Amino acid sequence: MISMNPATGEKIREVEEHTGEDTARLVARSGEAFREWREVPLPGRAALMARAGRVLRESRDEYADLMCLEMGKRIAEARAEVDKCAWVCEFYAEQAETFLAPETIETDAGKSYVRHDPLGPVLAVMPWNFPFWQVFRFAAPALTAGNTGLLKHASNVPGCALAIEDVFRRAGFPEGVFTTLMIPSSLVADVLRNPVVQAATLTGSEPAGMSVASEAGRRLKKTVLELGGSDPFIVLADADLEKTAEGAVTGRTINSGQSCIAAKRFIVEKPVFEAFEAALTRRMGRLTVGDPRDPSVDIGPLARQDLVDELDDQVQRSIRAGAVLLLGGRRREGPGFFYEPTVLTHVTPEMPAFREETFGPVAPLVEAEDPEHALRLANDTDFGLGASIWTGDPARGEALAARIEAGCVFVNGIVKSDPRLPFGGVKRSGYGRELSRAGILEFVNRKTVWIA
Numbered sequence: 001m002i003s004m005n006p007a008t009g010e011k012i013r014e015v016e017e018h019t020g021e022d023t024a025r026l027v028a029r030s031g032e033a034f035r036e037w038r039e040v041p042l043p044g045r046a047a048l049m050a051r052a053g054r055v056l057r058e059s060r061d062e063y064a065d066l067m068c069l070e071m072g073k074r075i076a077e078a079r080a081e082v083d084k085c086a087w088v089c090e091f092y093a094e095q096a097e098t099f100l101a102p103e104t105i106e107t108d109a110g111k112s113y114v115r116h117d118p119l120g121p122v123l124a125v126m127p128w129n130f131p132f133w134q135v136f137r138f139a140a141p142a143l144t145a146g147n148t149g150l151l152k153h154a155s156n157v158p159g160c161a162l163a164i165e166d167v168f169r170r171a172g173f174p175e176g177v178f179t180t181l182m183i184p185s186s187l188v189a190d191v192l193r194n195p196v197v198q199a200a201t202l203t204g205s206e207p208a209g210m211s212v213a214s215e216a217g218r219r220l221k222k223t224v225l226e227l228g229g230s231d232p233f234i235v236l237a238d239a240d241l242e243k244t245a246e247g248a249v250t251g252r253t254i255n256s257g258q259s260c261i262a263a264k265r266f267i268v269e270k271p272v273f274e275a276f277e278a279a280l281t282r283r284m285g286r287l288t289v290g291d292p293r294d295p296s297v298d299i300g301p302l303a304r305q306d307l308v309d310e311l312d313d314q315v316q317r318s319i320r321a322g323a324v325l326l327l328g329g330r331r332r333e334g335p336g337f338f339y340e341p342t343v344l345t346h347v348t349p350e351m352p353a354f355r356e357e358t359f360g361p362v363a364p365l366v367e368a369e370d371p372e373h374a375l376r377l378a379n380d381t382d383f384g385l386g387a388s389i390w391t392g393d394p395a396r397g398e399a400l401a402a403r404i405e406a407g408c409v410f411v412n413g414i415v416k417s418d419p420r421l422p423f424g425g426v427k428r429s430g431y432g433r434e435l436s437r438a439g440i441l442e443f444v445n446r447k448t449v450w451i452a
């Protein structure tokens with residue numbers, strides 16, 4: 001597996017892949033580790049998870065540098081990501097006992113209740129865009145609940161994959177409780193077929209999700225899928241336009257635009273359309289693009305050359321379909337995988353910038369006649385991950401939130417993940433939830449016990 005520095009296009013390292021035999025051995029070891037790990041009382045597992053949080057905080061800069069180098073994450077965002085991973089470890093270390101406490105239910109029994117037992121080895125297929133966070137938000141609840149984890153990380157971040165395995169080793173987790181498999185996606189089906197593996201979670205694109213879910217389905221194994229999104233960002237006529245435009249830029253350009261919950265369609269009510277368009281374009285035009293290690297830079301490179309090509313293709317097809325380019329619309333010359341901050345206006349539902357997920361700093365503006373039309377446009381998508389609504393009247397925003405088809409809706413705030421809140425999608429954005437109590441319950445056996 002080869003990693004490249006997206007800021008320069010140079011090769012960083014090559015990591016040897018596991019063979020089919022290596023993989024089978026590591027999966028078997030995960031099964032053996034599970035038998036012992038499940039017997040460790042919950043406070044013991046939670047204490048180790050808290051230690052993983054400490055390891056992350058102690059080596060924050062080292063891990064942040066790695067993310068910056070391997071996928072071009074801006075250094076400030078990379079450091080914040082390591083801190084957030086530490087938070088999710090600490091959160092589950094503190095809360096797991098409450099979340100997993102047996103639930104007593106009154107029945108005809110002398111005593112009846114629901115226990116929360118682990119399932120076994122869980123395969124996690126993860127993407128490169130938040131190379132630490134995506135893995136920890138799976139691993140912190142799943143491992144604390146007593147499962148073991150098998151990570152198949154994205155092929156362009158092998159250094160991060162190995163570093164994460166090392167976090168658990170340094171924290172003192174027994175060998176085999178968390179294992180990185182260095183395998184291409186073509187070997188994922190073999191792992192799913194292995195009877196030792198009990199369940200799978202995938203964060204990534206729809207094709208990858210469909211492939212993993214169908215293979216797991218053939219073996220009757222549970223899956224959780226966190227797929228793409230094309231989150232609407234609705235601006236109502238009574239919104240504070242400057243504050244909203246500020247939120248729009250942050251919401252769109254977080255992680256250089258490569259976030260599943262980035263704002264991807266700006267749906268703006270007619271009376272304020274032109275004013276918002278101007279405010280957004282002005283702010284997008286001020287963003288600096290460059291070296292992700294430079295703290296003054298706003299937008300780093302995209303993670304791979306093919307992602308730049310795909311994004312540019314979506315922009316050009318949208319322009320050919322009638323969208324008007326107000327800013328950017330091209331890659332940056334020179335080495336590295338950079339794309340200029342871009343604003344497209346007069347975007348309509350049949351255009352790629354509306355229909356498809358755009359994974360980069362591209363802001364498509366769509367005009368809505370009124371709030372009802374804005375709602376119809378917001379829901380006119382195959383995706384359903386997040387949404388945000390901006391208004392001077394939070395109660396109005398709340399009423400609209402109830403009618404949005406998405407896993408979460410934020411009113412007067414950008415969509416973000418938080419260990420305390422459930423995270424996941426509906427429609428083609430996937431199913432199941434991560435984070436919060438809902439997340440830890442995805443990979444447990446809710447076992448009913450009935451005693452006469």
Ligand code: NAP
Pocket residue numbers: 125126127128129130152153154155156183184185186188189203204205206207208209211212225226227228229259260261357359385425429430
């Ligand atoms: P991707 O190509 O689907 O890759 C994600 C992971 O799936 C990688 O580990 C990849 O391995 C693996 N994979 C790809 N095809 C597979 C297949 N047929 N069978 C089994 N595994 C397969 O997606 P990406 O381009 O890395 O990530 C971007 C996508 O992820 C976007 O759509 C984004 O919205 C979504 N995402 C969603 C969330 C969420 O929480 N909902 C969060 C972040 C990202 P290789 O690298 O070896 O191909």
